[in-house]
Amino acid sequence: MTLAMLASAIPARAQNSALPGFADLVDQVGDAVVNITTSSVVAGRAGGPQPQVPEGSPLEDFFNDFLDRQGPDNAPRRSQALGSGFVISEDGYIVTNNHVIEGADEINIEFRNGRELVAELIGTDPNTDIALLRVESDTPLAYVPFGVAQEHRVGDWVMVMGNPLGQGFSVSVGVISAFGRSLSGAYDDFIQTDAAINQGNSGGPLFNLEGEVIGVNTAILSPTGGSIGIGFAMSSDVVVNVVEQLQEFGETRRGWLGVRIQDVTADMAEAIGLDEARGAMVTDVPTGPALDGGIEVGDVILSFDGTEIQDTRGLVRMVGDSTVGETVRVLVFRDGETETLRVTLGRRETAEGAAGSVVEESVEEGATEDILGMSLAPLTDELRERLNATNVTTGLVIEAIDPASDAAEMGLQIGDIITEVTQTPVGSAEAFRAQINAAEEAGQKSILLLIRRDGTPRFMALGIEDELAPSVSE
Known part of the structure; x- marks a missing residue:
């Protein structure tokens, strides 16, 4: 009862005063947001299922005529895709996602007033999923500027505009849920938002309240394929540099x-x-x-x-x-x-793709020895070939590992090649133990190993507190 009375005592205007209106913002930026339709030729359904009609059936001629009209089952056919984008200059440059236009041989742009233009592809960057297009227009086009994403905070209002599910120009609003999200790319810097983003919104803008683009809507996390309030827009702090390079060179130069x-x-x-x-x-x-x-x-x-x-x-x-x-x-x-x-x-x-120089030296075979729960053997030519380590000159191969050891717990595996201990190359058990002894004398609780696994180097730290280094007989 008390809660109800308190609620009713608050004026309605005061309850809504903190909520911004977005109609003016839509009018301010809407003419710069575009729908994108792409067309491409794809292969037919080679070997697809065929209707089964009994020989001599009255329907046999009907189905044969139908298939003849359809053409060969593996004949190429045209496919269309939908997406969104936004104009960034009055002379017709348009930003969208690379996956919206990838493989397209025709790109059509539809503006809010219904005007349609054909776009030319200027350049793409698959690493950030950004593409730059351009259209020719007799009159200057409405455009929107980029903002600085890092100047915003979690909880700030944002607005999404685009062409969700092919429904045409649509607006949704929400807040910034998080910054710095990474999905799969080395250059990922996604803004997470709960503003509704659906299929067809890809490539469209994420606006702040000043009408600046602070993100390019790219992906959603959803078990259903529709928005559940977890959408991702590539930060403008990444996009601006990519777009400038595509504009100047038609490609990225990182x-x-x-x-x-x-x-x-x-x-x-x-x-x-x-x-x-x-x-x-x-x-x-x-x-x-x-x-x-x-x-x-x-x-x-x-x-x-x-x-x-x-x-x-x-x-x-x-x-x-x-x-x-x-x-x-x-x-x-x-x-x-x-x-x-x-x-x-x-x-x-x-x-990218360039290989480093390969240096190969032979190493004398030695007996397997146990250190820190690992059975180690010197790297031989036969092991070097089998373990994809032709460019590794010296090291110790893990041939067995105690599953209860710290080494196993830290993720070391059979077949790993230990090439360095405490940043010193090792090719024998004696050299390994010498580094352990030196670390213990220095009061260290762990040592740093450089290993190679499937040709890839990686550092790992391994505890040495329980290791009693045996003496080496002359």
């Missing part, structure tokens, strides 16, 4: 450092003497800019071009946004000290 990296765990930080788990640890340095700049395996990259690095994802984004050919300062942690290196960046797109 910076390339030339390293393989992994996140630093607390155990790894303790093992190398780093004050906290931060930065990106280098696991491999193939031929390229990083090698030329002096970066080494085991370095932890703490800052890039003056900006601190918290994890690998941040470094990948930062390098990708950098200018090809630019020389940047890279601060690394090495052997307990920091060092500043200068690296001239290459171009990611031309470097």
Whole structure:
């Protein structure tokens, strides 16, 4: 009773005063939002099911005539797809998702007033799922500007416009649910929102209350295929740089450092003497800019071009946004000290798929020995071939592992090749034990291992508190 009385005592105007109206915003930006229809040729249904009609049946001639009119079962046919987009300049540049126009041989743009134009594809970036189109218009087009996504907060109002399920121009509103979501790409920086996003909204804008685009609607999380309030828009902080490159070059030109990296765990930080788990640890340095700049395996990259690095994802984004050919300062942690290196960046797109140099040396066979719950054997030519390690010169192969050991708990597996212990190459059990002894004397509780699994290098920290290193007889 008391709650009801309190509620009724609050004026209706006061209850609604915090809720913004969106009608003026729709009028402000609506003419710049477009529907996109694409057309492409796809292969027919080769080998599809055929009607079964008994021979001599009165329906036999009917079905034969029907199939003749349909054409061969594997004949190519045209397919259409729907999506959304938005105009970013009065001379006709339009942004949408790459998956909206991928494979299309015809792209049609429909404006809010019903006007239709054919679009030309300027360029695409599958890594961020962004595409840039352009239409020719006799008159300047209404357009919308980009905003800065990182200036917003979780809980801020946003508005989605587009063509959901082919229903035509539609508006939905909600709030920013989260920032920095990652789905599957190295450059992902998605804004999560509860504003309704459905199939057909892909490529459309996510607006702030000032009418600026702070995201490009890209994906939804849904068990049903429809909106359940978990939608994702690629942040404008990523999109702006991609669009500028597509406009200038018709393609992306991302910076390339030339390293393989992994996140630093607390155990790894303790093992190398780093004050906290931060930065990106280098696991491999193939031929390229990083090698030329002096970066080494085991370095932890703490800052890039003056900006601190918290994890690998941040470094990948930062390098990708950098200018090809630019020389940047890279601060690394090495052997307990920091060092500043200068690296001239290459171009990611031309470097992808390039293989590093292969160096092969023979290693004498040795007996298997047990260390820290692992049975280890020196790397031989036969093991090198079998384990996809032709470019690994020396190391110890895990041939068996105690399932109750810390090694097994930390994720080490049979077939892993331990190439370094505490950032020192090892090719024998004696060398491994020497590094354990040195770590124990230094008061360390764990050691850092560099392993290779299926050709991929990775650092792992392994506890040594329970290990009693046996003496080696002369």
